[in-house]
């Protein structure tokens with residue numbers, strides 16, 4: 001049985017084509033606006049890159065999407081109907097938004113295979129099978145993910161022995177096991193070797209169109225590799241400064257001034 005990597009927006013109403021809508025979102029910390037009337041939407045199957053200088057609000061935006069931070073004003077919707085501002089972090093994760101933080105957090109003592117297995121079994125929808133044996137379908141799914149994340153042949157190694165890049169891929173695989181509707185990746189290639197960065201770009205390009213993904217990254221070479229067919233959003237002082245094709249964004253004088261030209 002082949003891995004079903006198609007987008008399954010079950011429970012998420014994406015009839016209008018968007019998986020995420022942020023509308024006029026402001027987040028104030030003691031009067032300081034980390035997000036300032038931020039408006040942004042992500043289409044189903046899109047791979048969107050978010051760039052911007054330190055302090056632009058990228059992390060705060062992801063915190064709003066995952067329920068860690070509440071908007072002071074404005075609205076955040078997952079599909080048409082899930083009002084993220086009214087949901088707990090747990091409910092948001094359960095509804096299908098998966099986030100990968102910058103540092104890998106794999107289970108180091110467990111093998112690569114076990115990490116993927118644990119991720120699958122932590123999926124709330126299949127929790128009753130926590131101690132059950134894997135079905136052949138589940139084993140096939142893990143095998144397909146292993147190939148996708150370039151760890152085929154490494155499945156019996158303890159995760160603690162993997163390189164930094166391999167750990168990052170494993171964690172992406174663990175997210176994919178849970179079949180999230182929207183994946184948020186925070187600086188996935190930070191600390192990776194050039195070869196690992198190139199392979200991560202290949203991996204994300206393979207996921208394009210099959211998953212809805214938002215990637216926050218500072219590595220412009222990497223962004224150029226994965227943004228060839230998609231949009232790049234530049235955040236600055238909590239708002240969208242520019243958005244569009246990578247070439248256009250890179251040529252934008254305002255972007256050069258606040259970010260690229262530094």
Ligand SMILES: Nc1ncnc2c1ncn2[C@@H]1O[C@H](COP(=O)(O)OP(=O)(O)OP(=O)(O)O)[C@@H](O)[C@H]1O
Nearest residue numbers: 029032033034052053054055056057058059060061
């Ligand atoms: N809990 C908080 N209390 C006060 N200020 C905060 C808080 N969280 C973030 N900020 C401020 O909000 C602004 C935006 O921060 P944020 O971390 O979202 O930026 P970023 O774009 O992710 O930056 P970086 O690229 O450095 O990760 C910064 O000036 C930061 O100091």
